[in-house]
Structures are given as C-alpha cells and as structure tokens.
Amino acid sequence: MFRNNLKTAWRRFLRDRQFTILNLIGLSTGLAAALLICLWVSDEISVNKFHKKDRQLYQVISNLKTSQGIMTMDITPVPLAESLVKEMPEVESAVSVNDFFNWQSREGILSSGNKHIQAQGWNAGKDFFNVFSYDLIQGNxxxxxxxxxxxxxxxxxAKKIFNTTDNVIGKTLEWKYPFFDGVFRVSGIFKDPPANATGHFDFVLNIGVLLKNDRSAKNWTNCLAETYLILRKGTNVDRFNEKVAGYLKTKNPGLEVFSLFLQFCSDFA
Incomplete structure (x- = not known):
C-alpha cells in the first residue's frame, strides 16, 4: 500500500514538477512560520514567571485624565509603595523601583581601585528582593x-570588578553619575536576571539614595518610580482596583486627575 502511494506521488511529481515544488515550498514556509510563532508565544508567556509569587505580583498603573484624553503611565510617586503597605491590608508587601534616575542617562561608573566599570543601576525599596525572586548568591x-x-x-x-564572587561582602565601590556620586558597601550578590525577566540591571541601591539626591522625589506630585506589590492570597482584584482608584487624591487633592489600577507584572514584556 505504502509503496503504491509512493509510486503515485513520484509519477505526479514527474508530470508537474513546478507545481509540486511550489506546494512543498509553501508547506515548508507555513510550518516554519508556525514554529516561530509558537516559540515567540512561549517566550512571551514565560516573562517574569520565575518570580515565586508571580500570580500575586502586580504593578500599579496610573491613568492621567487630560484635555486630549486618557494617558496611561507605569510611573507613580515614590512614597506610594510604603503607603499602600501601611494603609491597605490587602497588600502583603510593596516596593518602589527607579530605573531612570534622570531622563538623560541610565548608566554611570562603578570603581574599585584602578578598575572602572560602566554599569546600569536601579534604586529600590528595602523589600526589593522579597517582592522579586532574584536569587542572592551572597547576602540576606x-x-x-x-x-x-x-x-x-x-x-x-562582581567578576568584572573583583574577579570573583567570593569574599566580596563588605568591600566598597565608588559610584559616579552625572548628578551624584558616593561610596557604597557591597551587601549582596545576585544571579544575573534571567532572559525572561522584564528588567536587566547590574546593581541595586536603596531608594533613599534617590530621595537624598533629588528632594522632589519624596513629593506625591512627582512620579519618579514604578510601584510593584504582592497582594495577599484571596484578594478580589476588581474590588481592590475600585478601592485604590482614587488613592492619590487622598494624599493631594490636586491628584484627582489620576486613577490607579493594578496589572499583572507578567503582562509587561
């Protein structure tokens, strides 16, 4: 049976080679496209899935009402994270993250002795490594x-600047940036963020460094951070969104043009 089918197919191929080749090319192209789409979808849905509490991890997004319409932004006031933890029992933990100290440059120079490395850093609240599951090789x-x-x-x-990841805790690094510099003590080493992480960075500083060097950052009227939070299990997200929508207005009446809502962190690629 199989041999007969093979003979029939071969005879058809010999009778109309051009048509058969075109069909084969079309079939191969379709299969290749389908495979690439599957790989892309698989990669997209894996974004930020490495976080242990990824189903409870949300980013706070704000809608700004303007004369031209609604502008949606992923930046919020720096004090928002700490305030939500204190005032909203549904929030298990929250963190403010600033990955753009200013709009001109994201990178500065870290130095140790004669070594000077260009690096990109984030400012983040003290619970950063509890909200996000970046693995710490060293440190608490x-x-x-x-x-x-x-x-x-x-x-x-650590390997670039100290040639090792061992016995690095307690060593100091000098940081130079267009608008500030300082000397900091190494308190931890983390594994490089995986490929399916939304953000990639070389180091993290306490959010207090931002507040110290930009006093306006502590104001509720300035949006200089991204806010991420872990909702307690069983929280009704729709009801929480209703509760938090006008939250900024309670801190400053002039912020009534802003409306907050949550979105899964894994939804951002």
Missing part, C-alpha cells in the same frame, strides 16, 4: 537594601 534578602550605604551587585559585575 531582608537586610541587603536596609541601609542607604548598601549596594547589591550582579555576579557578572
């Missing part, structure tokens, strides 16, 4: 960002 995730003089660096950065 509860204490790594507890002090404004602390700096937590990636394994790759």
């Amino acid at each position: 995730r509860d204490q790594a960002l507890a002090d404004e003089n602390n700096i937590v660096i990636s394994a790759t950065l």
Whole structure:
C-alpha cells in the first residue's frame, strides 16, 4: 500500500514538477512560520514567571485624565509603595523601583581601585528582593537594601570588578553619575536576571539614595518610580482596583486627575 502511494506521488511529481515544488515550498514556509510563532508565544508567556509569587505580583498603573484624553503611565510617586503597605491590608508587601534616575542617562561608573566599570543601576525599596525572586548568591534578602550605604551587585559585575564572587561582602565601590556620586558597601550578590525577566540591571541601591539626591522625589506630585506589590492570597482584584482608584487624591487633592489600577507584572514584556 505504502509503496503504491509512493509510486503515485513520484509519477505526479514527474508530470508537474513546478507545481509540486511550489506546494512543498509553501508547506515548508507555513510550518516554519508556525514554529516561530509558537516559540515567540512561549517566550512571551514565560516573562517574569520565575518570580515565586508571580500570580500575586502586580504593578500599579496610573491613568492621567487630560484635555486630549486618557494617558496611561507605569510611573507613580515614590512614597506610594510604603503607603499602600501601611494603609491597605490587602497588600502583603510593596516596593518602589527607579530605573531612570534622570531622563538623560541610565548608566554611570562603578570603581574599585584602578578598575572602572560602566554599569546600569536601579534604586529600590528595602523589600526589593522579597517582592522579586532574584536569587542572592551572597547576602540576606531582608537586610541587603536596609541601609542607604548598601549596594547589591550582579555576579557578572562582581567578576568584572573583583574577579570573583567570593569574599566580596563588605568591600566598597565608588559610584559616579552625572548628578551624584558616593561610596557604597557591597551587601549582596545576585544571579544575573534571567532572559525572561522584564528588567536587566547590574546593581541595586536603596531608594533613599534617590530621595537624598533629588528632594522632589519624596513629593506625591512627582512620579519618579514604578510601584510593584504582592497582594495577599484571596484578594478580589476588581474590588481592590475600585478601592485604590482614587488613592492619590487622598494624599493631594490636586491628584484627582489620576486613577490607579493594578496589572499583572507578567503582562509587561
């Protein structure tokens, strides 16, 4: 049976080679496209799934009402994270993250002795490593960002600047940036963020460094951070969104043009 089918197919091929080749090319192209789409979809849905509490992890988004319509932004006031933890029982933990100290440059220079490395850092609240599941090779995730003089660096950065990841805790690094500089003590080393992470960074400083160097950052009227939070299990997200929508107005009446809502962190690619 199989042999007969094979003979029939071969005879058809010999009778109309051009048509058969075109069909084969079309079939191969379709299969290749389908495979690429599957790989892309698989990669997209894996974004930020490495976080242990990814189904409870949300980013706070704001809608700004303007004369031209609604503008949706992923930046919020720096004090928002700490305030939500204190005032909203549904919030298990929250963190403010600033990955753009200013709009001109995201990178500065970290130095140790004669070594000078260009690096990109984030400012984040002390619970950063509890909200996000970046693995710490060294250091305590509860204490790594507890002090404004602390700096937590990636394994790759540690190897570049110290040639090792061993016995690095307690060493100091000098940070120079267009608008501020300082000396910080290494308090932890984290594995480099995986490929399916939304953000990639070389080190993390305490959010207090931002507040110290930009006093306006503590104002509710300035949006200089991204706010991420872990909702307690069983929280009704729709009801929480209703509760938090006008939250900024309670801090400053002039912020009534802003409306907050939550979106899964994994929905951002």
